[in-house]
Amino acid sequence: MxxxxxxxxxxxxxxxxxxxxxxxxxxxxxxxxxxxxxxxxxxxxxxxxxxxxxxxxxxxxxxxxxxxxxxxxxxxxxxxxxxxxxxxxxxxxxxxxxxxxxxxxxxxxxxxxxxxxxxxxxxxxxxxxxxxxxxxxxxxxxxxxxxxxxxxxxxxxxxxxxxxxxxxxxxxxxxxxxxxxxxxxxxxxxxxxxxxVSPLGTLEDLLEEEEEEEAMQNGDDANGQGHDGDSDSVRSVSRSRSETRPRSRSKSRSRSGSERERSNHDRMDVDEPGTQRSRGGRSP
Known part of the structure; x- marks a missing residue:
């Protein structure tokens, strides 16, 4: 069986x-x-x-x-x-x-x-x-x-x-x-x-990408320094202008003071009517 x-x-x-x-x-x-x-x-x-x-x-x-x-x-x-x-x-x-x-x-x-x-x-x-x-x-x-x-x-x-x-x-x-x-x-x-072939690329490709990134970063840093230089020049110009402005104001103030003195002096030289009469009365 x-x-x-x-x-x-x-x-x-x-x-x-x-x-x-x-x-x-x-x-x-x-x-x-x-x-x-x-x-x-x-x-x-x-x-x-x-x-x-x-x-x-x-x-x-x-x-x-x-x-x-x-x-x-x-x-x-x-x-x-x-x-x-x-x-x-x-x-x-x-x-x-x-x-x-x-x-x-x-x-x-x-x-x-x-x-x-x-x-x-x-x-x-x-x-x-x-x-x-x-x-x-x-x-x-x-x-x-x-x-x-x-x-x-x-x-x-x-x-x-x-x-x-x-x-x-x-x-x-x-x-x-x-x-x-x-x-x-x-x-x-x-x-x-x-x-x-790795999905990330070969070693040479990775090194080239790193060099490109470093070059881009260096370029950005250089551009940033250029902008800083421009801002420094603008600041120096504004400072020079601010320094010259007070001098012009002092000159205008001195000029206005001299004109006032001259006007007063002219007024003192001109005889007023009262003074002429008194002088006329005193004359023989």
Whole structure:
């Protein structure tokens, strides 16, 4: 009698048989041993993995991310409890989705659900060769959406571009040791990758922009000094005019005083009628 097909609840079978019978990841690593042994055992024994990751497929991963993942991280707390993010990443290692599914996670699903994109870029970094990792992850360095990160020290705020940059530059992310990739400049020298053009421009363009800004600032400062010189000249002219005005007033005052003295002197020289009569009476 033929035995009915069923899904085993014990996920340790994946850890036991994957190394001998299962296919390898595209980068040549064994998916069952990509994460450290202590982390794998905590994931398999966790309540979230047993309840939410049992019997799911690639489409169910989207539902689990939307419902249960609201932060990224590896293990948290003093007991080093694995996060739902890390549990779903381990489930993706077991499902081994193809490139078409991963692209769906990254682009179409990632535009609506940012934690689905974060999970996808983390999975790409774990399983894809270095050429594909750079080609798939670098476009998301322009994603500025906020992410919550939870670790042993607590919850903190990060961004999608920072998380992608950590995956490209660091050796350990989310309590997982990342396999060592070749640097990008080495891949460029080997003509495996084309040189990346940053949205900010090349270093020469940035230096030219800084020089232009400095030249504009120096020109503005020179123009400001010219205006100050003009104002100083205007002030000196106004001062000279104010100094000459009191002198003209003193001259006018002196002239008016001399005219008054002359008029009085003329009046004293002219004989009045009374004086002529008196003189006439005194004459013999």
């Amino acid at each position: 033929r035995k009915p097909a069923f899904h085993r609840a014990d996920e340790r079978r994946f850890l036991d048989e994957r190394g001998s019978s299962g296919p390898l990841a595209p980068n040549g690593l064994n998916p069952a041993t990509i994460m450290e042994k202590a982390v794998r055992e905590r994931i398999v024994d966790s309540y979230f993995y047993k309840e939410q990751c049992f019997g799911v497929n690639e489409a169910d991963i989207v539902d689990r991310v939307v419902e249960h993942v609201d932060f990224i991280g590896g293990v948290t707390g003093t007991v080093q409890k694995p996060t739902p993010f890390l549990c779903l990443a381990f489930k993706l290692l077991q499902l081994a989705p193809g490139d078409d599914v991963v692209d769906e996670y990254l682009r179409h699903g990632g535009d609506r659900f940012k934690y689905l994109r974060a999970l996808a870029v983390f999975y790409v970094r774990l399983t894809r060769p270095d050429r594909d990792v750079y080609a798939r992850l670098e476009p998301f360095l322009e994603d500025r959406r906020k992410l919550r990160r939870k670790g042993k020290s607590g919850t903190s705020l990060t961004y999608m571009d920072e998380f992608v940059d950590d995956l490209l530059t660091k050796d350990r992310v989310c309590s997982t040791s990342l396999w060592k990739m070749r640097r990008r400049d080495i891949l460029e020298d080997l003509e495996i990758l084309e040189p990346r």
